[in-house]
Amino acid sequence: xxxxxxxxxxxxxxxxxxxxxxxxxxxxxxxxxxxxxxxxxxxxxxxxxxxxxxxxxxxxxxxxxxxxxxxxxxxxxxxxxxxxxxxxxxxxxxxxxxxxxxxxxxxxxxxxxxxxxxxxxxxxxxxxxxxxxxxxxxxxxxxxxxxxxxxxxxxxxxxxxxxxxxxxxxxxxxxxxxxxxxxxxxxxxxxxxxxxxxxxxxxxxxxxxxxxxxxxxxxxxxxxxxxxxxx
Amino acid sequence: xxxxxxxxxxxxxxxxxxxxxxxxxxxxxxxxxxxxxxxxxxxxxxxxxxxxxxxxxxxxxxxxxxxxxxxxxxxxxxxxxxxxxxxxxxxxxxxxxxxxxxxxxxxxxxxxxxxxxxxxxxxxxxxxxxxxxxxxxxxxxxxxxxxxxxxxxxxxxxxxxxxxxxxxxxxxxxxxxxxxxxxxxxxxxxxxxxxxxxxxxxxxxxxxxxxxxxxxxxxxxxxxxxxxxxx
DNA sequence: CCGATAAGATTGTCGGACAATCGTTCAGGC
DNA sequence: GCCTGAACGATTGTCCGACAATCTTATCGG
Numbered sequence: 182x183x184x185x186x187x188x189x190x191x192x193x194x195x196x197x198x199x200x201x202x203x204x205x206x207x208x209x210x211x212x213x214x215x216x217x218x219x220x221x222x223x224x225x226x227x228x229x230x231x232x233x234x235x236x237x238x239x240x241x242x243x244x245x246x247x248x249x250x251x252x253x254x255x256x257x258x259x260x261x262x263x264x265x266x267x268x269x270x271x272x273x274x275x276x277x278x279x280x281x282x283x284x285x286x287x288x289x290x291x292x293x294x295x296x297x298x299x300x301x302x303x304x305x306x307x308x309x310x311x312x313x314x315x316x317x318x319x320x321x322x323x324x325x326x327x328x329x330x331x332x333x334x335x336x337x338x339x340x341x342x343x344x345x346x347x348x349x350x351x352x353x354x355x356x357x358x359x360x361x362x363x364x365x366x367x368x369x370x371x372x373x374x375x376x377x378x379x380x381x382x383x384x385x386x387x388x389x390x391x392x393x394x395x396x397x398x399x400x401x402x403x404x405x406x407x408x409x410x411x412x
Numbered sequence: 413x414x415x416x417x418x419x420x421x422x423x424x425x426x427x428x429x430x431x432x433x434x435x436x437x438x439x440x441x442x443x444x445x446x447x448x449x450x451x452x453x454x455x456x457x458x459x460x461x462x463x464x465x466x467x468x469x470x471x472x473x474x475x476x477x478x479x480x481x482x483x484x485x486x487x488x489x490x491x492x493x494x495x496x497x498x499x500x501x502x503x504x505x506x507x508x509x510x511x512x513x514x515x516x517x518x519x520x521x522x523x524x525x526x527x528x529x530x531x532x533x534x535x536x537x538x539x540x541x542x543x544x545x546x547x548x549x550x551x552x553x554x555x556x557x558x559x560x561x562x563x564x565x566x567x568x569x570x571x572x573x574x575x576x577x578x579x580x581x582x583x584x585x586x587x588x589x590x591x592x593x594x595x596x597x598x599x600x601x602x603x604x605x606x607x608x609x610x611x612x613x614x615x616x617x618x619x620x621x622x623x624x625x626x627x628x629x630x631x632x633x634x635x636x637x638x639x640x641x642x643x
Numbered sequence: 644c645c646g647a648t649a650a651g652a653t654t655g656t657c658g659g660a661c662a663a664t665c666g667t668t669c670a671g672g673c
Numbered sequence: 674g675c676c677t678g679a680a681c682g683a684t685t686g687t688c689c690g691a692c693a694a695t696c697t698t699a700t701c702g703g
Contacts, residue, residue: 189477189686189687190686190687190688191686191687214652214653214654215653215654216652216653224687224688225687225688225689226654226688226689227458227686227687227688227689228686228687228688230654230655231465231686231687234462234465238469246420246654246655246695247653247654247655247694247695247696248653248654248695248696248697249653249654249696259558262556262557262558262559263558265504265508265556265559266501266504266556266558266559266562269500269501269503269504270497270500270501272500273496273497273500277496325493325496325497326493327490327493327494327497328493328496328497331497331562420655420656421655421656421657422655422656445683445684445685446684446685447683447684455656455657456656456657456658457657457658458655458656458657458658459655459656459657461685461686462655462656477664477685477686478663478664478665478684478685478686479664479665479666479684479685480684480685644703645702645703646701646702646703647700647701647702647703648699648700648701648702649698649699649700649701650697650698650699650700651696651697651698651699652695652696652697652698653694653695653696653697654693654694654695654696655692655693655694655695656691656692656693656694657690657691657692657693658689658690658691659688659689659690660687660688660689661686661687661688661689662685662686662687662688663684663685663686663687664683664684664685664686665682665683665684665685666681666682666683666684667680667681667682667683668679668680668681668682669678669679669680669681670677670678670679670680671676671677671678671679672675672676672677672678673674673675673676673677
């Protein structure tokens with residue numbers, strides 16, 4: 182705990198929690214209590230609460246009134262809902278990014294080479310990491326911060342499930358083939374083709390995730406009425 | 413005070429702030445201090461801070477570290493970014509909602525009649541309200557809570573600008589004509605037509621908003637803060 | 644075995660306190 | 674006179690302790 186406090190306390194806590202989720206020390210569905218982290222990280226309850234709320238907004242945690250927060254675990258229905266939104270936004274990202282990527286495709290083709298190499302080596306962790314970079318490249322090249330942030334939030338919610346799928350060797354060839362399809366359409370300046378290929382890729386990811394056993398998902402539940410602020 | 417506290421303190425504060433923004437008592441760009449509302453609403457600073465964070469996540473307020481929060485004011489670039497995302501998501505809402513609205517179109521056609529009536533009467537406030545209901549009908553019929561919440565958040569950020577545009581009589585005929593176009597496509601079960609009409613409607617709204625004078629927008633973000641712009 | 648009740652745990656809210664940071668003001672140096 | 678910079682006030686960030694409200698769990702009685 183001898184951090185040089187260059188960032189704010191809340192950021193430190195939030196980063197620690199994010200790391201714990203990413204490394205799997207905290208698994209989806211697991212309940213987190215405030216007191217647990219005030220003690221472990223040596224910060225006040227206020228900071229822990231603030232970090233909880235921030236990560237909840239980021240899609241990494243889920244909060245229920247008077248019941249605390251847990252590592253977010255999606256139901257199958259929520260996965261479908263998320264992929265509908267994700268598909269629309271990733272397609273938009275392709276449309277916005279394509280002109281820029283077409284004139285300067287070096288980053289994309291390099292990334293594609295790395296993906297191919299990772300597949301050849303059977304290095305699933307690296308492939309998973311590069312897969313994230315692939316999608317990030319599109320949403321950042323789109324130069325729309327709102328779009329990028331929204332997609333990042335969706336990705337955060339999916340992190341665990343996506344990881345479960347991507348480490349499976351049996352799907353990696355097909356998945357990477359779809360990547361290559363998108364890349365080739367971008368190089369060929371084929372917008373419709375790139376969009377379609379990306380949508381097919383997203384739909385494929387959805388199906389792979391939905392093929393996971395039930396114990397990876399939250400039980401189907403009624404939607405929690407969040408906020409109704411219009412009249 | 414004399415409220416029967418059926419909801420939580422934070423919700424009460426958040427609702428009060430939302431109402432203040434909607435009625436125009438708080439205008440975009442205005443800075444809000446915590447102490448101001450602890451005193452006025454008789455709640456603790458914790459609750460005010462929490463309410464600020466919640467409304468920031470909802471897109472109604474904007475926060476900057478160590479500088480507090482203000483009523484969110486978009487720059488022209490942010491408006492464009494928002495409308496790109498909004499277009500993609502409203503189009504998705506149309507696609508998802510169309511089958512359901514086609515078999516049970518009564519709510520939609522009633523709403524369209526009300527819109528037409530509001531136009532005939534020149535009742536701009538009512539038209540603005542019904543316009544919100546029109547879009548809300550699609551995103552709620554889509555039965556995708558994530559999509560609905562995301563679109564609601566975008567709408568919150570736009571509320572003020574949209575209101576400025578909608579109260580202007582000179583655009584209401586064209587705007588409502590586009591509504592009717594969407595409605596007719598839905599009744600005719602023409603998905604592509606409905607999507608296209610909705611996208612045209614959204615793009616039209618963007619242009620109307622961008623035609624507002626500069627003082628409705630936040631200054632464009634720039635990293636170099638050396639200029640002296642005093643008034 | 645099941646339901647009702649009591650005890651415990653956890654969150655929601657409060658009030659105060661202090662440090663860190665930002666914006667402004669004002670004095671001094673060029 | 675204008676710019677630089679130090680002091681100041683205002684505001685946010687963080688911590689602490691306390692209590693009420695609510696949820697969870699354990700216990701008891703039918």
